[in-house]
Amino acid sequence: METAIARKKKMKAKNLIHEIVHSDNVAFTFMRSAMASLASAIADLGSRILFYSLILTSMQEFYRSNLAVAIGAVIGGVVNCCVNYKFTFHASGQDIKAVAIKFMIVWGGNLLLNMYGTTYLARPLSRWQLLLDLGFTDNGIFAVATFIVAGIVSIFWNFLMQRHFVYQRNIFDTVLDRWLKQGNVTK
Numbered sequence: 588m589e590t591a592i593a594r595k596k597k598m599k600a601k602n603l604i605h606e607i608v609h610s611d612n613v614a615f616t617f618m619r620s621a622m623a624s625l626a627s628a629i630a631d632l633g634s635r636i637l638f639y640s641l642i643l644t645s646m647q648e649f650y651r652s653n654l655a656v657a658i659g660a661v662i663g664g665v666v667n668c669c670v671n672y673k674f675t676f677h678a679s680g681q682d683i684k685a686v687a688i689k690f691m692i693v694w695g696g697n698l699l700l701n702m703y704g705t706t707y708l709a710r711p712l713s714r715w716q717l718l719l720d721l722g723f724t725d726n727g728i729f730a731v732a733t734f735i736v737a738g739i740v741s742i743f744w745n746f747l748m749q750r751h752f753v754y755q756r757n758i759f760d761t762v763l764d765r766w767l768k769q770g771n772v773t774k
Contacts, residue, residue: 609677613750616675620746623670628741631663632733640726652709652729656702664694667745676754685763686753693748697740704736705729 589597607615639655646654668690672678678686709732712718718728752759 608674611677616750617746619675620671620749623667623675624741624745626670627663627667628737630666631659632737633659634662635659635733636726636730639729648725649706652706653702656705656733657698660694660698660701664690664697668694671749671754676749678754681754681756682760682764682767684767685760688763689753689759690749693745693753696748697745700740700744701733701736704740705732708732708736 606612607618610616635655635658638658639651643651643655668687672681672683672686709729712728712732713725718731723731751757
């Protein structure tokens with residue numbers, strides 16, 4: 588037999604899970620965003636490092652780095668948009684075309700920040716004697732730069748822009764509504 592205390596604890600746990608999944612509280616939204624970011628980061632960083640380390644090896648360093656980051660960002664972006672639309676920001680009532688357009692705008696900023704941030708952070712890191720003494724190769728230095736830049740961009744660009752711009756109706760949506768109604772984007 589389940590005791591009253593055990594039922595009460597079970598009910599509290601159930602309520603907390605419901606609150607985490609459904610609340611628009613900024614802390615719970617950030618937790619859901621972190622989970623969505625983790626899923627998209629695995630897709631992004633995994634494919635980025637795979638392309639950099641194994642597929643694009645014959646390219647000049649600058650192009651190799653930028654193309655690997657761009658491919659990873661596309662893959663991670665698709666995963667992120669889908670998870671955030673349904674799970675993180677509960678935007679199911681939003682016009683999917685408007686969300687997609689706003690997401691692409693923010694994603695474009697994400698791409699540029701990650702692409703150039705990673706490439707330009709990797710340069711000074713590749714001259715840092717401590718990393719070289721520790722045995723870091725170009726691939727390891729690229730990975731370090733990738734993780735640092737991706738973390739900063741994720742919190743200070745992606746979360747804030749998605750919470751306040753992409754998945755919420757705002758003044759930009761009135762412009763998008765008119766543009767979409769004029770037939771500039773097909774159904």
